[in-house]
Amino acid sequence: MSALSQAQKSKAQTFLTEATATLSKSTWFASSTSRKNEDAAELYTKAANAYKVGGWHDDAGDAYVKAAELYKVEKSLGEASKCLSDAGTCYKKGGVNISRAVECWSDAVTLLCDAGRLNMAAKLSKEIAEALENNLDGDNGGGNANESVAAAIQSYQQAADLFEMENAKSQASGCLAKIAELSSAALDPPDLLKAAELYESLGRGCLESNLLKYNAKSHFLNGVMCHLANGDAIGASQAYTRFDNLDYTFGESREGKFASQLIETVENFDAEGFATACFEYDRISKLDPWKTSMLVKVKRGISEEGGMDGGDEEGDFDLT
Structure with a gap:
C-alpha cells in the first residue's frame, strides 16, 4: 500500500470522526439540526473524496451513501442524488459491488425524477444498463446472467422513456436498439418477435x-x-x-x-x-x-x- 493511499485513508478517517462528533451534538431548534446535518454530510463527502483519491473505492462509496442519507433528510435532492451517483461509481470501480452500485444509481434516478431533472435521470439509467450489460461476462451463467440481461433491458427501457420525455429522440433510439439486441441475442430464451x-x-x-x-x-x-x-x-x-x-x-x-x-x-x-x-x-x-x-x-x-x-x-x- 502506497504512502499516498495510507495518508488519504487517515485523512478520510479524521473526517468521519468529525462527522460523527457533529451529529452527536445536541440542538434545540430545527434550524440548528438542519445545519448540523448539512455540516456532517459535507464531512462525509470530504471523507469519501479522500478515500477515492487513495483508491479505497468501497469505503468511498459507503461515505457517499452516508452523506446522501443526510441530504435526503434535509430534502436536498440534488446533493443527495449526486452523492448516490458518486457512490455507485466508486462501488463499480471497486470491482466487487456492481449490485450495490446499481442500487445507488437507481436511488439517484428516483431522486432526479422527483426533482424534475429527467435528462440526467435518463443518462444515469443508461449508465445502469451499460454496467449491467458489461457485467454479463462476470455472471456465472444460468439464471443470474439472465436476470442481469432482463435488468439491463428494463434500465434501457427506462432511459428510452425518459429521453423521449425530454424529446431526445436519438438517445432514445439508441437505447431501444440495445433492447432489441439484448432481447434477441442475450436473453434466454430470446424474444425475437419483440x-x-x-x-x-x-x-x-x-x-x-x-x-x-x-x-x-x-x-x-x-x-x-x-x-x-x-x-x-x-x-x-x-x-x-x-x-x-x-x-x-x-x-x-x-x-x-x-x-x-x-x-x-x-x-x-x-x-x-x-x-x-x-x-x-x-x-x-x-x-x-x-x-x-x-x-x-x-x-x-x-x-x-x-x-x-x-x-x-x-x-x-x-x-x-
Whole structure:
C-alpha cells in the first residue's frame, strides 16, 4: 500500500470522526439540526473524496451513501442524488459491488425524477444498463446472467422513456436498439418477435428524418433477420414487403438484396445458397457479432428442416 493511499485513508478517517462528533451534538431548534446535518454530510463527502483519491473505492462509496442519507433528510435532492451517483461509481470501480452500485444509481434516478431533472435521470439509467450489460461476462451463467440481461433491458427501457420525455429522440433510439439486441441475442430464451418489432419501429423512425433515413435499411435488415431466426419465413417475407413499400430504396440496397436472398434460401432450404449470400455480404459489409448470432440461428433452422448437420455452436458458422 502506497504512502499516498495510507495518508488519504487517515485523512478520510479524521473526517468521519468529525462527522460523527457533529451529529452527536445536541440542538434545540430545527434550524440548528438542519445545519448540523448539512455540516456532517459535507464531512462525509470530504471523507469519501479522500478515500477515492487513495483508491479505497468501497469505503468511498459507503461515505457517499452516508452523506446522501443526510441530504435526503434535509430534502436536498440534488446533493443527495449526486452523492448516490458518486457512490455507485466508486462501488463499480471497486470491482466487487456492481449490485450495490446499481442500487445507488437507481436511488439517484428516483431522486432526479422527483426533482424534475429527467435528462440526467435518463443518462444515469443508461449508465445502469451499460454496467449491467458489461457485467454479463462476470455472471456465472444460468439464471443470474439472465436476470442481469432482463435488468439491463428494463434500465434501457427506462432511459428510452425518459429521453423521449425530454424529446431526445436519438438517445432514445439508441437505447431501444440495445433492447432489441439484448432481447434477441442475450436473453434466454430470446424474444425475437419483440426485437423484430423494435427494429421495424426504429427503421420507421429513421425515415422521418432526412439525417437518419439512410440508417433505416440496417434496422429493416435486422428485423427480417429476427423473423428468420425465429423460424418464421412468412413473417420475414411480409416484413420485407412492408419495408420495401416504406422505403423505395430498400429493395435495391445492399441490405435489401441480402434480406431478399436470405428469405429465398430459407424458403428453399438452400443451405449452400444461404452460405454464399452470407459470404458475399460479409466481403463488403463485415458481419458484426449480433448478425452472426442471428445467422447461426437461421442456418440451424435450414439444416434441421433439410436434414443436414449444421452444427450447434456459433463457432461452427462458416461463411464459406
